[in-house]
Amino acid sequence: MTALHEDDFPEPVAKDHDRVATIAGAVHTILGALGEDPGREGLKQTPERVAKALIYLTQGQKNPLSSAVGEALFTSDNDELVVVRNIEFYSLCEHHMLPIIGHVDIGYMPQGKVLGLSKLARIVDLYARRLQIQENMTQQIADAVQRVTGARGVAVQVRAAHMCMAMRGVEKVNSETITSMMLGVLRDDPQTRNEFLQLIAQGRK
Structure with a gap:
C-alpha cells in the first residue's frame, strides 16, 4: 500500500x-x-x-455500497467458484483507533451475474475505511457480495494484525487474527467450502 x-x-x-x-x-x-x-x-x-x-x-462509513460497485455487474453463464485473494486493506479499530492491517480473500459461486474483479477490492475498502472490528467487517463484506451478486454462496476470510495488540496491552507483535464468514453453498457444502480454502491456501507457508 x-x-x-x-x-x-x-x-x-x-x-x-x-x-x-x-x-x-x-x-x-x-x-x-x-x-x-x-x-x-x-x-x-x-x-x-x-x-x-x-x-x-473513515470515508467508507458515509458511502453507499453502490459507490463501490457502480455498473460493473455482468451477465454470465459461469457457475463455478470465483476467488480473489490477498486483497490488502487497512482499517482503524473502534476501541483504540489504532490500525488494523491485513488481507481479505473472497470467493463466490455466481448465479447468472459476475462482478468486476476490482469491485471486490472496492467493497473491502468500503467496509475497512471506517472505525471497525474485524468480526463485523468480515460479515459486512460477505453480506455485500451476496447482496450485489445474488450468488449461490459467498466466502470471506480476513487475516489481520491489530496494532492495539502489538503496540499496547499484551504487546504481541507477531499475532494474527483470522475471521471467516460463509454463506449459502459455501457454508452448507463441505466440498465447495474446501475448494475455497484450498485455493486461498496455495503458495502460503
Missing part, C-alpha cells in the same frame, strides 16, 4: 473544511493535554494533517 502525502488526499476530503477544522481543533487540544507544544515547528501542521487523514480513513 502506498503512503499518502498530505496533499494527495481526494478533493472531497481536502474541501471538507468544517470537519477538518473541528477535528483539527480537537487534535490541537489533545496535543496540549499530552504535554506537547502544538505551536512548535514539527507540530504546527499536525492537527490539520491528522484531521484530513482521519476523514480519509
